[in-house]
Amino acid sequence: MTLEELRKLVADGEGDHVEFKESTGQRIEACRTLCAFLNGDGGTVVFGVTKKGRLTGQLVSDETKRNLASAFCDIEPGLEIPVEYVPVDDTHQAIVCRVGGGPRKPYVYDGRPYRRLKSATMKMPQDQYVAMIAARGGYQSKWELEWNENVTLEDIDFDEVKRTAHIAVSEGRLSQDVDINDPRDLLRRFGLLKGEQPLNGAMAVFGKNLTFYPHCILKMAWFKGKDKTTFLDNRLVSGNIIELQSEAMAFCFKHLNLSGVVKGLYREEELEVPVEALREAIINALAHRLYSSNGGVSLAIFEDRVEISNPGNFSLDAASQRVEPGMASNPRNPLIARVLYLRKAIEMRGRGIGLIINACEKAHLAPPRIYEDRGFVYTVFTRPTKQEWNAKVQGGNKAATENERTGLKTSLKTSLKTGLKDNPETVAETLRQMIKDNPAITIPMMSEATRLSRNGVLYHLQALKEKFGLTRVGGRKNGHWEFLK
Numbered sequence: 001m002t003l004e005e006l007r008k009l010v011a012d013g014e015g016d017h018v019e020f021k022e023s024t025g026q027r028i029e030a031c032r033t034l035c036a037f038l039n040g041d042g043g044t045v046v047f048g049v050t051k052k053g054r055l056t057g058q059l060v061s062d063e064t065k066r067n068l069a070s071a072f073c074d075i076e077p078g079l080e081i082p083v084e085y086v087p088v089d090d091t092h093q094a095i096v097c098r099v100g101g102g103p104r105k106p107y108v109y110d111g112r113p114y115r116r117l118k119s120a121t122m123k124m125p126q127d128q129y130v131a132m133i134a135a136r137g138g139y140q141s142k143w144e145l146e147w148n149e150n151v152t153l154e155d156i157d158f159d160e161v162k163r164t165a166h167i168a169v170s171e172g173r174l175s176q177d178v179d180i181n182d183p184r185d186l187l188r189r190f191g192l193l194k195g196e197q198p199l200n201g202a203m204a205v206f207g208k209n210l211t212f213y214p215h216c217i218l219k220m221a222w223f224k225g226k227d228k229t230t231f232l233d234n235r236l237v238s239g240n241i242i243e244l245q246s247e248a249m250a251f252c253f254k255h256l257n258l259s260g261v262v263k264g265l266y267r268e269e270e271l272e273v274p275v276e277a278l279r280e281a282i283i284n285a286l287a288h289r290l291y292s293s294n295g296g297v298s299l300a301i302f303e304d305r306v307e308i309s310n311p312g313n314f315s316l317d318a319a320s321q322r323v324e325p326g327m328a329s330n331p332r333n334p335l336i337a338r339v340l341y342l343r344k345a346i347e348m349r350g351r352g353i354g355l356i357i358n359a360c361e362k363a364h365l366a367p368p369r370i371y372e373d374r375g376f377v378y379t380v381f382t383r384p385t386k387q388e389w390n391a392k393v394q395g396g397n398k399a400a401t402e403n404e405r406t407g408l409k410t411s412l413k414t415s416l417k418t419g420l421k422d423n424p425e426t427v428a429e430t431l432r433q434m435i436k437d438n439p440a441i442t443i444p445m446m447s448e449a450t451r452l453s454r455n456g457v458l459y460h461l462q463a464l465k466e467k468f469g470l471t472r473v474g475g476r477k478n479g480h481w482e483f484l485k
Contacts (some may be wrong), residue, residue, distance in 0.1 A: 032114050102382065
């Protein structure tokens with residue numbers, strides 16, 4: 001968090017999700033509030049703000065940090081509380097603690113549960129606490145806490161573990177005091193290591209040898225027409241969640257229509273179903289599936305729709321709200337969900353369904369149907385009809401022509417034809433986002449997803465190397481990309 005962002009937060013005052021403390025001398029009261037935020041949908045506590053709402057910061061020493069960490073240890077079930085230190089002046093810092101809705105509700109501080117009501121923190125009523133306990137035990141899966149004796153730490157991609165921690169720290173979702181170069185300690189912090197034995201949850205997210213996990217698969221098919229009578233492309237891939245999401249998005253780019261549309265003065269390439277909506281639906285299916293079932297996540301593209309399904313069912317509270325499990329604050333696999341939250345792959349405050357709906361609305365598409373049937377949860381996007389698609393393409397081309405007449409930027413398609421020189425920003429940014437989503441992505445995968453030639457991909461990777469310090473670490477098969485700037 002920047003000082004400017006903090007000043008704005010303080011100026012807005014306390015509320016349902018924000019509380020100020022003058023110093024860490026009030027850390028007990030602050031921990032009660034953090035406990036209440038964890039039992040709700042999250043919030044922020046800031047140390048270094050006076051009762052009158054003036055941002056002053058405080059002196060921060062090693063003892064200050066130790067005392068705060070010790071206080072956090074009394075929050076149970078145990079979890080990492082992200083802490084940011086924001087300089088206010090040359091000697092004083094504000095301490096910002098931000099949490100999302102906790103994955104293992106209910107939480108207690110010093111043995112007591114708390115809840116947030118408006119801008120007040122108070123003890124949680126017993127009936128609410130009992131209901132939360134029942135919900136945690138009844139819906140959540142214990143699979144991620146179990147392990148396979150044939151698996152060792154050698155089957156974990158340590159580079160991916162460290163990369164996740166780096167993202168989490170940079171996004172303020174993990175304490176800055178964490179050693180991101182100690183993957184074993186990180187796995188313990190994530191709750192995914194028992195002694196030296198990686199748990200199933202660790203393998204689902206970071207595994208690189210999934211021989212003993214036949215359910216960590218993704219089925220993908222592109223069908224002719226509106227049923228499953230004839231398929232044009234059919235694939236079955238295995239891998240961890242990060243790898244499977246990348247494979248699913250590449251399949252979508254390969255088989256869904258791509259068109260240039262005008263946004264303001266620029267023309268951008270878009271899928272007929274918004275990329276952000278597809279990405280959110282796919283990661284939710286992978287994160288919140290029932291892993292004790294051997295069935296895999298499926299991606300099916302039909303003439304009129306895109307179906308994403310995963311083994312599982314709605315939680316009781318999600319079913320009552322008619323939303324997908326995990327999009328509320330009660331994920332089936334809380335440890336897996338938390339790691340993906342730290343990685344900024346999902347949100348843990350019930351925002352996933354909102355992101356999908358907003359993306360569809362911007363693309364003038366109906367929101368997806370989300371329903372449960374015979375032990376599977378389905379998310380179904382409606383594809384535009386041929387007439388709707390042609391009208392959108394023609395409208396985009398017309399607007400692009402008008403822009404070209406006034407000397408504005410040309411389309412990506414035109415850029416490709418002219419040697420990728422007229423508008424490299426859009427292509428480079430697309431590749432940059434793909435690499436951020438999946439640092440292990442290969443050049444052939446980028447080529448397939450963007451429909452660029454290998455030389456075209458290399459052209460734009462060179463631009464990313466110069467601007468963002470993009471570098472390849474390791475070989476083609478087991479390596480990954482890193483941004484050094």
